[in-house]
Amino acid sequence: MRIVTWNINSLRLRLPLLAELDRQLRPDVICLQETKVPDPLFPHEALKELGYPHQVRRGMKGYNGVAILARQALEPVLDTPDWCEKGDCRHAAARIEGEDGPVEIHNFYVPAGGDIPDEDENPKYAHKLAFVDQVTAWFETHHLARTVIVGDLNIAPLENDVWSHKQLLKVVSHTPPETTRLNAWLNTGFVDAMRHFIPSDEKLYTWWSYRNRDWSASNRGRRLDHVWITPDLVASLHGMQVIRETRDWASPSDHVPVMINLGA
């Protein structure tokens, strides 16, 4: 089972890119973040025609929005908390039948956190830290089996998850309060499926700012997108790809997709 995660930065604008991704990779499950489409306007039919009739989505007007698309049946997990009681469409979860048993998929879009890394000065940063704290506490008390967490977690936890550790220590996405919290969340019972394949002394990015004239040449990337799995799925983890080429497609997202293969 091939599972893709992608911050698509507007689903409706980038439907053609999603079709191209589907053509090239043939995923079984696609988890999207920043769909930016309210549920009544969700492109249900277009995605069905693309081969994904099973859809779990949580969208709102203008911002945020997550979706899980699948070729096979999805059972939505509906009793997830409303993090920070904001009702802001940052988490969707569903169960799907895998080759050797059911898999539970949690798709997250963690708040970006604004520019100033100070909880008192910047409520967005405070919200980001509180969000991760709440999610961590929830996973500590819900010990899940055969579970995958994917999404734009908006934190690059390791030194080689950013182009310059030293220069980004005070930049939101790589500050110690954030990286410490992301590690605490991971350590509630998950394995970093990307770093399972790429050692932590190698640079690994999934996001390059729109503000770099030549993103590939400057290569000032960050690993903001993640795939985590519970240890009981490690034996069936057969591959991981960062689909870096999509960053050069016409009108790209600033994030690139990540795909894992969970075999039997």
Place this chain on the structure above:
DNA sequence: ATGGTGGGGGTCCCA
């Protein structure tokens, strides 16, 4: 040290 570029929905928010 600064500003650089996108998407959404409307004349400014968010990333």
